Amino acid sequence: MPRPSSPIWHPFTQHALQGEITRIARGEGAYLHAADGRHIMDAISSWWVVTHGHCHPHIVSAIQEQASKLNQIIFAGYTHEPAEELAAQLLQLTPPALEYVFFSDSGSTSVEVALKMALGYWNNIGKKRTRIVVMQHSYHGDTVGAMSVGARGVFNAAYEPLLFDVTPIPFPATGRERDTLSALYSVCQEEMPAALIVEPLILGAGGMLMYPAWVLREMKRICEDWGVLFIADEVMTGWGRTGTLFACEQVDVTPDIACYSKGLTGGSLPLAVTLCRADIFDAHYSKDRNLTFFHSSSYTANPLACAAARANLDLWQNSDARTRVSTVASMQEHAIQPFQTDPRFANVRRTGTITALDLKTDDPGYLAGIGPKLQAFFSDRNLLLRPLGNTIYVMPPYCVTAADLDQIYAAIREAADLFA
Numbered sequence: 001m002p003r004p005s006s007p008i009w010h011p012f013t014q015h016a017l018q019g020e021i022t023r024i025a026r027g028e029g030a031y032l033h034a035a036d037g038r039h040i041m042d043a044i045s046s047w048w049v050v051t052h053g054h055c056h057p058h059i060v061s062a063i064q065e066q067a068s069k070l071n072q073i074i075f076a077g078y079t080h081e082p083a084e085e086l087a088a089q090l091l092q093l094t095p096p097a098l099e100y101v102f103f104s105d106s107g108s109t110s111v112e113v114a115l116k117m118a119l120g121y122w123n124n125i126g127k128k129r130t131r132i133v134v135m136q137h138s139y140h141g142d143t144v145g146a147m148s149v150g151a152r153g154v155f156n157a158a159y160e161p162l163l164f165d166v167t168p169i170p171f172p173a174t175g176r177e178r179d180t181l182s183a184l185y186s187v188c189q190e191e192m193p194a195a196l197i198v199e200p201l202i203l204g205a206g207g208m209l210m211y212p213a214w215v216l217r218e219m220k221r222i223c224e225d226w227g228v229l230f231i232a233d234e235v236m237t238g239w240g241r242t243g244t245l246f247a248c249e250q251v252d253v254t255p256d257i258a259c260y261s262k263g264l265t266g267g268s269l270p271l272a273v274t275l276c277r278a279d280i281f282d283a284h285y286s287k288d289r290n291l292t293f294f295h296s297s298s299y300t301a302n303p304l305a306c307a308a309a310r311a312n313l314d315l316w317q318n319s320d321a322r323t324r325v326s327t328v329a330s331m332q333e334h335a336i337q338p339f340q341t342d343p344r345f346a347n348v349r350r351t352g353t354i355t356a357l358d359l360k361t362d363d364p365g366y367l368a369g370i371g372p373k374l375q376a377f378f379s380d381r382n383l384l385l386r387p388l389g390n391t392i393y394v395m396p397p398y399c400v401t402a403a404d405l406d407q408i409y410a411a412i413r414e415a416a417d418l419f420a
């Protein structure tokens with residue numbers, strides 16, 4: 001088997017099956033311009049990070065301006081204006097009970113930080129609560145802690161010996177929502193867990209599985225009753241994807257700890273934050289150095305990334321971004337309607353700006369043979385769509401047009417003609 005010509009080992013890529021890797025030279029709005037001259041529509045926001053469009057001029061110029069002032073500084077014992085301003089702005093936009101901001105570099109690290117904050121909290125206040133409750137089919141990232149709280153399966157089978165035990169509760173599938181809530185109630189009663197971690201409203205990598213907002217509210221209520229910390233992983237759902245800036249807003253749920261990343265910089269640079277309640281900070285605030293929150297990475301709160309995020313927050317506060325989100329949500333609803341009655345699809349669904357539909361096949365699931373075929377089919381039509389097995393989803397940047405969506409859904413229909 002000939003090896004690839006490049007020495008680069010790509011993420012989530014089986015190189016022995018992967019065809020030519022597309023080289024992208026430039027991004028603008030909803031489009032990627034390939035080195036071979038093709039214009040590719042980015043229908044999944046480049047792994048769910050790009051919100052206002054590629055290379056948004058306001059974000060680009062914020063990065064450029066910051067680059068000539070300060071581009072990196074150790075963040076222990078030092079601070080800088082972009083981080084301070086960003087933290088203050090974030091606290092204005094997020095639920096009021098969240099009062100402290102811890103920076104890191106990716107969604108996975110924001111989850112690691114959240115888990116460590118939760119365990120650190122219980123440890124430092126002298127209570128032995130260490131168990132984490134998770135939702136079936138969840139995905140929280142690929143570092144070892146994040147994998148431990150995510151669904152077990154093909155992604156992490158080889159690393160199983162490294163993963164810690166958690167208690168899963170069932171996904172609140174339609175008609176089974178009460179099972180989730182009673183499972184959560186029982187585990188709270190029996191195990192006195194440290195925390196519950198959930199993706200609010202939509203489980204992304206688990207298959208774009210959507211559940212109603214009232215379930216989120218009820219899960220939070222049960223956690224509150226039992227003193228279990230509620231960790232909202234808004235890494236994917238944040239920044240407008242579910243129709244509101246953050247998913248938890250839809251039911252006025254205030255998490256005890258919240259993770260935001262991906263769209264935090266508008267999709268321009270890697271950055272993440274984990275926000276928490278004051279008492280979680282306070283449990284680490286002491287003259288005793290043993291109670292320090294022991295976590296860092298070299299690039300914590302990188303000034304360029306913070307400047308990009310600050311520019312992104314400007315856009316949310318001072319541009320038509322929120323109107324764009326509503327417009328995209330309505331266009332998506334309109335576009336997906338005809339598929340509701342198409343017998344070749346099941347579970348045609350939408351939450352906010354995200355749609356998903358399952359192409360009926362004999363071998364469903366993430367490793368469904370149809371997945372790579374669909375991906376290649378869309379790629380041939382200059383569409384960046386990356387189905388999760390037989391689940392096709394559309395999560396575009398908010399600058400997408402109705403004509404762009406027409407093209408995407410026409411290709412999905414054509415794919416069904418060919419493969420269903």
Ligand code: PLP
Binds near residue numbers: 106205235
């Ligand atoms: N949490 C959720 C809900 C995600 O969807 C993802 C990534 O898709 C992550 C965490 C991990 O983020 P990252 O890939 O930036 O580490």
